[in-house]
Amino acid sequence: MARIAQRFAELKKQGRRALIPYVTAGDPESWVTVPLMHALVKAGADILELGVPFSDPMADGPVIQRAAERALKHKVSLTQVLDMVREFRTGDAATPVILMGYLNPIEVMGYEAFAGRAAAAGVDGALTVDLPPEEAGELRQALRRHKLDAIFLLAPTSPPERIRRIAAAASGFIYYVSLRGVTGAAHLDVREVAAKLEEIRRHTDLPLGVGFGVSGPEAAAAVAAVADAVIVGSAIVRRMEESAAQPDKILTEVPRFLAQLRAAMDGTAPQMQASGASR
Amino acid sequence: MSAYDLPDQRGHFGPYGGIFVAETLMQPLAELRAAYERLRADPQFQEEFTEDLRLYVGRPSPLYPAKRLTANWGGARIYLKREDLNHTGAHKINNTIGQALLARHMGKRRVIAETGAGQHGVATATVAARFGLKCVVYMGSEDMRRQAINVYRMKLLGAEVVPVESGSKTLKDALNEAMRDWVTNVENTFYIIGTVAGPHPYPMLVRDFQSVIGREVRYQIMEFEGRLPDALVACVGGGSNAMGLFYPFLDDAEVALHGVEAAGEGVATGHHAATLCAGRPGVLHGNRTYLLETDDGQIIETHSISAGLDYPGVGPEHAFLKDSGRARYAAITDREALAAFHELTRIEGIMPALESAHALAYAAKLARELGKDKSIVVNLSGRGDKDIHTVAQLEGISF
Ligand SMILES: Cc1ncc(COP(=O)(O)O)c(C=O)c1O
Numbered sequence: 001m002a003r004i005a006q007r008f009a010e011l012k013k014q015g016r017r018a019l020i021p022y023v024t025a026g027d028p029e030s031w032v033t034v035p036l037m038h039a040l041v042k043a044g045a046d047i048l049e050l051g052v053p054f055s056d057p058m059a060d061g062p063v064i065q066r067a068a069e070r071a072l073k074h075k076v077s078l079t080q081v082l083d084m085v086r087e088f089r090t091g092d093a094a095t096p097v098i099l100m101g102y103l104n105p106i107e108v109m110g111y112e113a114f115a116g117r118a119a120a121a122g123v124d125g126a127l128t129v130d131l132p133p134e135e136a137g138e139l140r141q142a143l144r145r146h147k148l149d150a151i152f153l154l155a156p157t158s159p160p161e162r163i164r165r166i167a168a169a170a171s172g173f174i175y176y177v178s179l180r181g182v183t184g185a186a187h188l189d190v191r192e193v194a195a196k197l198e199e200i201r202r203h204t205d206l207p208l209g210v211g212f213g214v215s216g217p218e219a220a221a222a223v224a225a226v227a228d229a230v231i232v233g234s235a236i237v238r239r240m241e242e243s244a245a246q247p248d249k250i251l252t253e254v255p256r257f258l259a260q261l262r263a264a265m266d267g268t269a270p271q272m273q274a275s276g277a278s279r
Numbered sequence: 280m281s282a283y284d285l286p287d288q289r290g291h292f293g294p295y296g297g298i299f300v301a302e303t304l305m306q307p308l309a310e311l312r313a314a315y316e317r318l319r320a321d322p323q324f325q326e327e328f329t330e331d332l333r334l335y336v337g338r339p340s341p342l343y344p345a346k347r348l349t350a351n352w353g354g355a356r357i358y359l360k361r362e363d364l365n366h367t368g369a370h371k372i373n374n375t376i377g378q379a380l381l382a383r384h385m386g387k388r389r390v391i392a393e394t395g396a397g398q399h400g401v402a403t404a405t406v407a408a409r410f411g412l413k414c415v416v417y418m419g420s421e422d423m424r425r426q427a428i429n430v431y432r433m434k435l436l437g438a439e440v441v442p443v444e445s446g447s448k449t450l451k452d453a454l455n456e457a458m459r460d461w462v463t464n465v466e467n468t469f470y471i472i473g474t475v476a477g478p479h480p481y482p483m484l485v486r487d488f489q490s491v492i493g494r495e496v497r498y499q500i501m502e503f504e505g506r507l508p509d510a511l512v513a514c515v516g517g518g519s520n521a522m523g524l525f526y527p528f529l530d531d532a533e534v535a536l537h538g539v540e541a542a543g544e545g546v547a548t549g550h551h552a553a554t555l556c557a558g559r560p561g562v563l564h565g566n567r568t569y570l571l572e573t574d575d576g577q578i579i580e581t582h583s584i585s586a587g588l589d590y591p592g593v594g595p596e597h598a599f600l601k602d603s604g605r606a607r608y609a610a611i612t613d614r615e616a617l618a619a620f621h622e623l624t625r626i627e628g629i630m631p632a633l634e635s636a637h638a639l640a641y642a643a644k645l646a647r648e649l650g651k652d653k654s655i656v657v658n659l660s661g662r663g664d665k666d667i668h669t670v671a672q673l674e675g676i677s678f
Contacts, residue, residue, distance in 0.1 A: 062445070069445070103562045162306070178299070180303060
């Protein structure tokens with residue numbers, strides 16, 4: 001079974017929700033990313049979402065924009081991001097890794113080359129923010145040939161016929177954008193999210209992840225009550241930014257924050273979680 | 280040959296165009312498409328638009344036979360399409376009137392826009408004032424510094440100008456920021472894009488609104504030539520003034536179409552904005568088109584003396600016209616454009632925008648190539664008042 005599906009199946013058996021942290025690859029320094037990925041898994045991450053930096057991140061708020069700028073200052077490329085995943089895989093064969101980014105770097109590499117190289121590096125799925133299913137046919141086929149999941153977004157604005165179509169095109173899980181806005185915005189309405197997830201569930205059996213507005217432990221717990229996965233990006237990246245001048249601190253501070261999210265989601269105290277999460 | 284009927288239903292011009300945005304914007308774009316399809320076929324909407332162009336913009340703009348310029352260049356007869364005489368001094372207002380009417384019909388009370396030099400921002404702030412709409416304009420902080428007067432003009436017109444500090448702090452970043460605003464405030468906000476770029480249906484509707492330029496040329500040229508011109512020349516930033524001129528002539532194979540990009544300090548130096556001449560296909564700002572990018576697919580900063588041409592992408596329809604061979608694209612350097620600016624000013628008493636000066640500089644070469652029994656229409660997309668500071672600075676004059 002594909003790693004993402006397997007992870008969700010395990011979690012379901014345990015009655016737990018997936019915690020999916022997002023970090024931008026190469027932020028603030030290239031060497032930070034792989035040790036941070038391992039540390040996040042230790043602190044309770046079930047799946048990792050790795051951002052591929054792009055010069056024009058149209059769907060991202062200021063926090064993730066600045067992360068991409070920090071990474072691009074030392075020219076982190078898609079090829080380097082794939083190298084990071086390969087390195088991560090030498091120490092972790094189980095945790096699924098999803099790449100999240102924009103289409104243009106993949107266009108330049110070529111769909112088939114990207115899918116082949118990503119699969120060889122140990123990537124499990126790709127979410128291309130600016131590629132709706134209408135334009136995604138070719139990339140989806142390339143991903144499928146290499147057994148990678150194509151992850152798509154659904155939004156509060158998605159009408160029923162789009163939900164149906166996207167549910168049919170997606171694999172792995174569906175990423176529900178919890179608000180009208182960019183990443184890191186702060187007006188998450190959990191009741192509205194719950195209602196929309198219920199609607200989406202009528203069209204698919206895929207797990208549903210919720211992201212874009214999960215700002216801290218409280219929001220994570222609230223979302224965990226209604227979704228299969230909680231995706232946290234800007235709140236984590238903001239903490240990376242605070243320690244950008246001392247990257248060493250990131251490796252302790254960011255996992256500590258993740259453990260708080262985990263604990264809030266599982267309804268346990270953070271200390272207990274930290275030991276319980278070392279699978 | 281069958282008549283030109285692009286884009287297709289999904290906004291494709293061959294492999295270019297389309298819709299490449301995050302899911303949240305798919306439904307708002309579908310609503311915009313539906314509204315535009317309905318209004319496009321509505322005679323009352325078309326009449327409203329035409330009346331505004333006549334009474335507010337001052338259309339039709341003249342087609343001016345530039346006899347002294349023709350004599351000076353010693354080649355084909357040169358006609359200038361005087362978009363510089365429009366209200367606010369450029370072709371941009373044709374489009375902002377059209378989109379503001381669309382916004383009103385869709386019940387949106389707030390409009391947003393991106394701007395580079397400030398021309399589209401001013402044209403948007405102008406129509407917002409006239410229609411009583413709230414207006415927010417995004418502008419790179421670097422551009423705000425370079426174009427302080429236009430920033431003040433927009434403020435006088437009642438618009439809020441928001442500085443954009445991300446990326447290269449220029450036009451492309453302002454466009455990103457406007458998209459982010461739109462995705463957040465989509466319920467009450469209409470995004471007025473300034474050129475034939477962005478996701479479908481923008482390239483199509485901006486082209487349609489601007490194509491009044493070419494439609495007027497078709498009948499105006501008859502008075503002088505009794506037939507269609509041999510060539511059309513227009514500068515290409517995003518490509519809206521060029522598409523507006525070209526579009527009504529696409530099926531007239533005998534009319535050659537020439538788009539002129541900014542070669543900056545020279546295409547070979549890397550400091551330029553010649554997207555079609557030196558770029559390659561990719562995806563940016565909601566559509567597939569030619570881009571200036573690094574080997575890893577990051578968009579690069581461009582350079583041109585004229586802020587309106589300083590953009591690393593280009594409208595997808597131009598990408599299609601280039602590949603199909605229907606239009607040809609060339610690039611003109613800062614220096615050549617500046618010389619053309621002075622030449623037109625001194626010979627005809629018309630001070631062109633630096634953008635339009637690129638088209639003129641290329642037309643001079645083409646006129647000699649074509650010879651005396653041919654005719655060329657050059658789109659004078661805007662007037663040069665906004666550029667006086669830039670020109671003075673280059674000549675070492677400060678006020
Ligand atoms: C006078 C003038 N001409 C041309 C342009 C370039 O835009 P486009 O290529 O969309 O006509 C601009 C843009 O600001 C402009 O102000």
